[in-house]
Amino acid sequence: MLLSLIVLIPLIFAVLTLLTKTREQARAVALVATVTVLLLTVYTYFNFDSTTAETQFEELYSWVPSLGISYHLGIDGISLPLILLNAIVMPLLILFTWNDDRKAPNRFYSLILITQGAVLGVFCALDFFLFYVFWELTLIPLFFMVSIWGGPKKHYASIKFFIYTHVASLVMLLGIFGLYFAAWDMTGTPSLDIPYLLSQYQFIGSGIAKDLIFVALLFGFIVKLPVFPFHSWLPDAYTEAPTAGSVLFVLLKIGGYGIFKIMLPMLPFTASPNLMITILGVLGAVSILYGAFLALAQKDLKRMVAYSSLSHMGYVTLGAAGLVSLSVSGAMFQQFSHGLIMSIMFMSCGVINKATGTRIINELGGLAQRMPKLAVIMVLAFMASLGLPGLTGFIAEFSVLAGSFVNLQGYVVIALTAIVITAAYHLWALQRAMFGVYKEKLGNVVDINGYQTLAMGVIAILILYFGLNPSPVLDMMLTNSEHIIGLMAGMGV
Amino acid sequence: MDIMLFAPELTMVATGLAVLLIGLFLPVNSKKVLGYLASLGILAALYLTVTSLGTNSLAFYDTVSVDALSQFFKIVFLVVALLFSIAAIKYTEGSAHVEEFYVLAIFATIGMMFVASANDLMVLFVAFELASLSTYALAGFEKKNPQSLEAAMKYFLIGSLSGALMLFGITFLYGVTGTTSIPGIAAGGAALAASPIGLFAVVLLIAGMGFKIALVPFHMWAPDTYQGAPSIVSSLLAAGSKKMGIVAAFKVFIVALIALKVEWQIAFAVLAVVTMTLGNVAALSQTSVKRMLAYSSLAQAGYITMAFVVLTPMALGGGILYALSHGFMKAGAFIATAAVVYMVLSENKDTQNPDHIDNFKGLGQRMPVTALSMTIFVFALAGIPLTAGYMSKFVLFSSTIQAGFAWLAVIAIINSAISLFYYAKIVKYMYFLPGEGSKISEPLPYTIALAVAVIGVLAIGFWPEPFIYWAMEAGKVLLAGGI
Numbered sequence: 001m002l003l004s005l006i007v008l009i010p011l012i013f014a015v016l017t018l019l020t021k022t023r024e025q026a027r028a029v030a031l032v033a034t035v036t037v038l039l040l041t042v043y044t045y046f047n048f049d050s051t052t053a054e055t056q057f058e059e060l061y062s063w064v065p066s067l068g069i070s071y072h073l074g075i076d077g078i079s080l081p082l083i084l085l086n087a088i089v090m091p092l093l094i095l096f097t098w099n100d101d102r103k104a105p106n107r108f109y110s111l112i113l114i115t116q117g118a119v120l121g122v123f124c125a126l127d128f129f130l131f132y133v134f135w136e137l138t139l140i141p142l143f144f145m146v147s148i149w150g151g152p153k154k155h156y157a158s159i160k161f162f163i164y165t166h167v168a169s170l171v172m173l174l175g176i177f178g179l180y181f182a183a184w185d186m187t188g189t190p191s192l193d194i195p196y197l198l199s200q201y202q203f204i205g206s207g208i209a210k211d212l213i214f215v216a217l218l219f220g221f222i223v224k225l226p227v228f229p230f231h232s233w234l235p236d237a238y239t240e241a242p243t244a245g246s247v248l249f250v251l252l253k254i255g256g257y258g259i260f261k262i263m264l265p266m267l268p269f270t271a272s273p274n275l276m277i278t279i280l281g282v283l284g285a286v287s288i289l290y291g292a293f294l295a296l297a298q299k300d301l302k303r304m305v306a307y308s309s310l311s312h313m314g315y316v317t318l319g320a321a322g323l324v325s326l327s328v329s330g331a332m333f334q335q336f337s338h339g340l341i342m343s344i345m346f347m348s349c350g351v352i353n354k355a356t357g358t359r360i361i362n363e364l365g366g367l368a369q370r371m372p373k374l375a376v377i378m379v380l381a382f383m384a385s386l387g388l389p390g391l392t393g394f395i396a397e398f399s400v401l402a403g404s405f406v407n408l409q410g411y412v413v414i415a416l417t418a419i420v421i422t423a424a425y426h427l428w429a430l431q432r433a434m435f436g437v438y439k440e441k442l443g444n445v446v447d448i449n450g451y452q453t454l455a456m457g458v459i460a461i462l463i464l465y466f467g468l469n470p471s472p473v474l475d476m477m478l479t480n481s482e483h484i485i486g487l488m489a490g491m492g493v
Numbered sequence: 494m495d496i497m498l499f500a501p502e503l504t505m506v507a508t509g510l511a512v513l514l515i516g517l518f519l520p521v522n523s524k525k526v527l528g529y530l531a532s533l534g535i536l537a538a539l540y541l542t543v544t545s546l547g548t549n550s551l552a553f554y555d556t557v558s559v560d561a562l563s564q565f566f567k568i569v570f571l572v573v574a575l576l577f578s579i580a581a582i583k584y585t586e587g588s589a590h591v592e593e594f595y596v597l598a599i600f601a602t603i604g605m606m607f608v609a610s611a612n613d614l615m616v617l618f619v620a621f622e623l624a625s626l627s628t629y630a631l632a633g634f635e636k637k638n639p640q641s642l643e644a645a646m647k648y649f650l651i652g653s654l655s656g657a658l659m660l661f662g663i664t665f666l667y668g669v670t671g672t673t674s675i676p677g678i679a680a681g682g683a684a685l686a687a688s689p690i691g692l693f694a695v696v697l698l699i700a701g702m703g704f705k706i707a708l709v710p711f712h713m714w715a716p717d718t719y720q721g722a723p724s725i726v727s728s729l730l731a732a733g734s735k736k737m738g739i740v741a742a743f744k745v746f747i748v749a750l751i752a753l754k755v756e757w758q759i760a761f762a763v764l765a766v767v768t769m770t771l772g773n774v775a776a777l778s779q780t781s782v783k784r785m786l787a788y789s790s791l792a793q794a795g796y797i798t799m800a801f802v803v804l805t806p807m808a809l810g811g812g813i814l815y816a817l818s819h820g821f822m823k824a825g826a827f828i829a830t831a832a833v834v835y836m837v838l839s840e841n842k843d844t845q846n847p848d849h850i851d852n853f854k855g856l857g858q859r860m861p862v863t864a865l866s867m868t869i870f871v872f873a874l875a876g877i878p879l880t881a882g883y884m885s886k887f888v889l890f891s892s893t894i895q896a897g898f899a900w901l902a903v904i905a906i907i908n909s910a911i912s913l914f915y916y917a918k919i920v921k922y923m924y925f926l927p928g929e930g931s932k933i934s935e936p937l938p939y940t941i942a943l944a945v946a947v948i949g950v951l952a953i954g955f956w957p958e959p960f961i962y963w964a965m966e967a968g969k970v971l972l973a974g975g976i
Contacts, residue, residue, distance in 0.1 A: 064958050066965070067888070129887075133878035140877075148925060166913070170906045174894070177902075181895045 003057050003073040003124045006040050006083070007134075009033055010117035014110045023105040027098060030109035034091040034116065041087035048080055050476035053483030055126065055195070063129075068180075068190030072126040077476030078260045078332060079123040082253050084473065085339045086123075089251055089459065090116050096347055096455035097244050102149060108244070111141040115248050122254045128176045128192040136169060138252060145245040146237055157233075157240035164233040165224055172220025178213040198265050207271030214270045218263055218279075224255030227317050228287040231310050235294075238306035243350025246302070250309070250342040256316045256335045260484075264320060264328070268488040277321050277407075284318030285411035287311065292421040296428075301359045302349040304429055305342070308385060311422065312338045312393075315400045318411060322404030323488065328481035330399025333474055337384070337392035340463050344381035344456050348374060351452060352433070356442045361429055366438030370445040375434050377456045384463045386426040387419065391467035395474070498550055498559045501538040501567060502606055508534025509599035516592025524591040528582035528938070531595045535578055535602070539571040546963060555674065556613035561966035565813060566609035566740045569820045573733040574602040576821075576946055580725050580828045582938040583835065594634060598729060601627035605737040614663045614673040614749070617741055621659070621705075625652050628734055632722040644721025648730075651704055651714040659701030665694035666749070675749045682752025691750075695757050698745055699764075705738030706794050709768040716775075719787035724834050724848065727783060728827030731790040732820045739797055739816055746801060747809075747971045754804075761801035762901065769795025769908045776915045782830050783848045785915055786823065789874060792912060793819050796905055799889060803896045809968030811889030814960055818881035818953055822873045825946030829867040832939040836860065840930065853919060855928015860935050864923045866943040871916040873950045876909050881953035888961060 013033030020026045048056060055074035063069045075083065093112070102108060114137070121134030139162065147158035176192075183200040184190045191197065204210050223230040238246050270276050291311030298304035312334065319331025351374055352367065353359045368375035384391035387398075397419075405412045448456070466473065496503075511534070512527050519526065542564055550559045577598055585591045604624030611617035629652060633645025667673050669690055670681030678685070685691035703711035719727040746757050772791030779785035797819070800812025830848055833856065837847040844852075856864040873880035886909065893902040953960050 064961065066958060066961050136878055144925075163910075166910055170910055173906070174899075174903070177891050177894045180891065184895070 001059065002040060002044055003059055003075065006037055006044070006087075007073070007117055007121045007124055009036055009040070010113040010120065014113035014117065017110040017113060018106055020106045023101075026106040026109045027094060030113055031091060031094045033113055034087075034094055037116070037120070038087045038091055041083055044075070045080065045084060048075075048476070050077060050479060053077060053480045058126075063127075066190070067129075068184075068192050069129040070127050070193060071130065072193055073124040073130075074126045075124060077480035078257065080476060081332065081336045081473040082257055082339075083120055083123050085253070085336050086116060086119055086251050088462065089247065089339065089343050092455040092458055093244055093247050093343070095451045096247075098451040099449055102242075104148070107144075108149065111145050112244060112248065114141040115145075115252075119252060119254060123257060126194045128180065128194055128197065131194065132169075132173060132176060135172075135254060136166075138254065139165060139169070142237075142241075142245065142248060142252070145248065146241045149242040149245065150240040151242075152240075153236065154240045157236035161233045161237040164230070168220045168223035168230070171216050175213050175216030175220065178209065178216065182209060182213070194262070198262065201266050202269035210269070210271045211276075214263070214266055214276060217258070217266075218276075221255045221258035221263060222283065222317065224252070225259070225313050225316065226255065226310065227283045227313055228290050228310070231287070231291075234310055235303055235306045238309065238346075239300065239303045243346055246306075246346035246350070247343050250346060251339055253335045253339060256313070256331070259317065259320050260328070260332055260480075264484045265487055267323075277323065280317050280321035281404075281408050281411045284314045284316070284321055285414040287314030288318065288415045289314075289418040289421075292418040292425065296421055296425040298425075299360050299362065301352065301361050301364070301429060301433060302346070304361070304425060305345045305349055308345075308422070308425070309338070309342055311418065312342075312385075314415070315397055318404055318408070318415060319400035321411075322400065322406065322408055323485065324403045324406050325478060325481035325485050326399050327403025327406075328484060329474060329477040330396050330403055332477040332481070333392070333470060334396035334400060336473055337396045337463070337466070340459050340466070341381050341384045341393060344377060344459050344463075345385065347452070347456055348378045348381065351448050355445045358442075361432050364433040364439070364442070365436050366434070367442075367445065368434045369438045371447045373453050374448050374456075377453075377460045378434065379430065380460050380463065382426045382430050384467065386423045390464070392463050392470070393467075395467060395470050495550070495552070498545070498548065498552055499557075501541040501545070501571070502603055504534060504538040504541060505599055505603050505606070508538070509596050509603070512599070513592050513596045516595075521587070521589050524588075525582060525586065527591050527595055528578060528585065531578045531599060532575060532582070535571055535575045535599070539568065539575060542567045542571060551612065553616075555676075556616045557607070557610045558612040559610060560970045561963060562740075562743070562813075562968075562970040563610040565963055565967040566736065566816070567606045569736050569817050570602050570605040570609070570733050572817070572949065573729060573736075573820045573824045574598060576824045576828060576942045577725055577729050577733075579938055579945065580728070580831060580942040583936040584723065584725050584831065590634075594631070597627040597631050600624075601631065601729065602733065605733060608737045609740050611741075611744065612675050614666065614675065614678070614745070617675075617744065618656075618660060618663060621737065621741060622656055624734060624737055625656060625705075628726070628730060631726045631729065632718060634726060635723055640721040641723060644718040647714050648718040648722075655701045655704030655711070657701075658697050658704075662694045662697030662701060665690050665697070669694075675744055678749040679751055682750070685750070686752045691753055692756055695746075695750060695753055695760070698742075698750075699757065699760055702738050702742045702745070703764065706735055706742065706798070707738075707768075707791055708764045708794060708798065709771045709791065712768070712771075712791055715791065716784050716787040719790070720781055720784045720848075724783060724827050724831035727787070728824040728831070731787065731827060732824035735790065735794060736816045736820065739794070739812075742801070743809075743971055747804070758802055758804070761798055765795050765798035765802060766901070766904055767795075768792070768798065769905060773908050773911045773915075776912070779915070780850050781846060781848050782833075782850055782853065782919065783827070785850075785919075786826055786830065789912065789915070790819075790823055792908065793823070793874065795908075796886070796889060799893055799898075799901060799905060802901060803893050803898055804972075805892055805896050806965060806968045806972055807892035808889060808896060809971055810961065810965035811885060811892050813967045814953075814957075814964035815885035815889055817960065817964070818873070818885040818950070821946050821949035821953070822870050822880075822882055825866060825943060825950065826870040826874065828939060828942050828946065829863050829870065832860065832863045832935060832943070835936065835939070836933050850919065850922055853922040854926040855930075856923040859928055859930060859932055861932075862935050862940050863943065866947050867923065868920050869947050869950055871919050873954070875913045875916040879951075879954045881950045881957075884953055884957045884961075888964075 607620035776788035
């Protein structure tokens with residue numbers, strides 16, 4: 001019941017929000033919904049047993065028995081931290097946009113809530129049908145978010161995002177069908193239950209079928225993540241989206257979630273596990289390096305942040321491919337940490353753009369003098385993003401690199417070179433935009449308002465807190481990583 | 494023989510005759526009653542059909558059968574007829590020809606119902622023609638509107654040609670096997686397969702039924718007719734009459750001509766791919782919503798045709814479920830368009846192209862119920878989860894993969910992705926582009942018809958179990974007869 005509430009409350013409130021008439025009502029309803037979800041999630045968190053990799057808070061009802069579809073929800077240590085991340089940032093996002101003036105606020109907040117419900121639904125679903133329904137549902141609100149409130153190239157960006165990830169979802173659907181029918185043929189009963197199908201995967205006779213299913217599912221996940229070479233929708237969509245939309249994209253951790261939840265348990269049983277590991281490792285390492293170089297070359301601050309996101313997502317795939325519990329849990333933690341850090345980074349870009357009218361780094365300068373509160377928070381986020389010890393980014397990236405070194409030395413060396421570049425583009429951008437002499441032509445710039453300070457400040461404190469004491473979320477990630485690695489023991493991987 | 498097997502048909506005949514007779518004595522301004530009467534009659538027939546699910550029987554010297562297949566398709570036709578007749582209460586308001594309009598629609602439905610029940614090609618043909626003749630007249634119902642007349646004329650000419658081709662094909666089958674009974678022809682399959690005439694008959698029958706289903710390249714009439722005919726008549730054509738072609742093709746090919754399976758399977762594979770692709774691509778650039786829906790219904794017919802290629806119980810069940818879902822979605826979409834056309838014409842009588850997509854701008858504010866229903870219908874047509882369209886596609890496409898036709902499923906899925914663009918375009922016009930003019934009170938009959946269709950679309954989407962069960966049962970009837 002608890003998980004159903006967490007998933008359904010945002011969706012129900014989305015409808016209520018749509019019915020409101022004014023901005024004040026819309027934002028209030030949205031805040032009530034997100035805070036309720038946060039409270040329920042916190043309650044779930046404190047009743048969650050992080051010492052076991054078993055599914056908890058399970059709900060199972062038969063839905064369409066003739067096709068083997070059921071309403072099956074449940075969470076484990078892979079999904080709970082991501083649910084927590086989403087539940088924490090969402091109310092803060094509503095606060096962040098509290099005083100914004102924009103057209104059709106009721107639709108705006110309604111779309112935010114639909115996205116939240118859909119993303120939480122993906123994290124909770126244990127039935128492929130339900131999983132796919134929620135997976136596709138994330139697409140529609142984000143598409144409208146970009147195409148209505150986006151920047152100058154919003155139509156191009158939204159359509160590109162839509163086609164790219166929709167096609168990837170359809171490929172993933174083919175993979176789901178493949179798994180579904182392979183299991184159906186073997187056992188004679190249809191079922192779309194995720195844990196059941198994952199356990200049946202190893203018994204599929206044909207090696208080609210196994211690999212095709214694996215690759216089709218993987219394609220759906222890595223496009224959503226995204227990693228090189230399927231990333232080209234990312235800079236456009238992230239940059240053209242309104243600030244709240246960019247944050248929603250950042251919280252859309254479903255691609256990485258799919259890799260940990262579905263791909264890794266299947267990996268040892270594919271016909272060619274070493275090939276799959278190589279694919280993941282190469283894509284991860286290249287994304288880290290390539291994303292960093294692209295970020296270095298950007299003139300637009302928001303575009304730079306978008307590319308740095310690509311670079312960070314490379315750690316998720318690299319860590320998954322590392323296949324030791326340190327690297328896998330590090331990659332999971334990277335998703336959590338990235339969500340927090342990037343939320344602040346995109347909020348900062350939005351605030352700067354609004355205050356100065358530009359995001360071109362060279363046109364900015366000395367903003368710290370006029371926007372001291374922003375500067376403090378932003379510096380902290382940038383430091384976390386480049387991996388300063390004591391902040392969340394360091395823990396994630398260090399674990400990934402150290403863990404992956406066991407099996408994937410070559411890739412780690414590539415990724416290590418990227419660290420220098422990562423530090424360079426972060427510091428260089430910060431120095432040009434925030435410090436130095438204030439450029440008078442920017443006009444009379446005012447600092448972030450109270451709501452924005454509160455929203456960004458809370459996230460900044462969390463980055464510091466989890467950087468110093470990651471165990472509240474890292475423990476359960478470790479438990480699950482060890483469980484996954486345990487599956488591989490004796491498989492010769 | 495139990496005459497009560499045909500209680501739904503008899504109810505329909507009685508309703509039709511009653512409407513015709515009472516209409517004679519009513520003044521124009523109280524002819525609204527006829528609409529209520531017709532809707533009640535159809536509702537009663539629908540009830541009788543639903544309760545008769547599960548009966549298996551033959552009647553009239555084995556020329557007519559009552560089984561899961563026939564009853565399921567009768568439900569499809571009656572549902573469409575019901576939506577049509579509720580919406581028509583508003584459309585026919587003030588017309589002097591209300592009774593003719595309803596009687597034609599009711600008789601067309603009776604024709605469709607007998608096609609679904611036919612166990613003999615003669616019955617099938619006569620019933621087919623009954624439905625066709627009635628709809629020719631309906632398409633030209635707006636006697637003073639040249640577009641409507643052109644639509645009717647085109648439909649009539651091509652329809653008669655296709656009827657003739659079909660009859661020609663039937664005569665060849667009779668010539669080789671010596672019978673017009675569908676199981677009889679199936680029994681004589683060996684003779685058909687041995688003779689070149691069998692193949693010739695297949696070609697003629699595919700052409701004849703292809704016209705009705707509007708498969709490419711026999712589709713030319715469909716966009717013109719759907720666009721020109723009154724919107725609610727288009728709903729009957731696209732959602733009802735097209736399904737009659739499909740059920741007829743199911744019976745003729747899968748049951749009677751199963752011996753020639755290899756030949757027609759390839760033909761249907763090509764037709765399915767070409768039809769869905771051309772339908773979706775052509776729909777992308779349309780500015781007339783009715784024309785767009787016409788092309789979209791080509792595409793949908795292309796998906797259903799996949800069932801002929803795959804031929805497993807699940808695929809046939811999927812195709813049959815799709816037929817029902819399409820009935821709700823497409824009839825609903827045309828009725829929503831009818832409501833918009835009504836609104837546009839009531840504001841300015843001389844508007845050209847009242848179904849132009851520009852007239853949908855700002856509909857979300859101006860006609861909230863219509864806009865919301867239309868959104869649900871087009872999303873369902875596109876196959877967005879938790880709608881009837883998604884469920885049907887799920888069953889149909891997944892069965893295609895199961896049977897090893899992955900390439901066909903991939904083409905269908907890509908097509909489905911393309912289709913989302915023009916469907917989303919309608920939604921964009923309704924909700925995201927500002928419209929001119931103020932809020933309008935939406936006519937109640939249209940609203941009720943839309944609500945019924947929305948309930949149908951969502952019921953199949955959320956609780957598909959009984960629908961899938963009966964669709965599968967209907968599919969089993971086909972395969973049990975043939976193999």
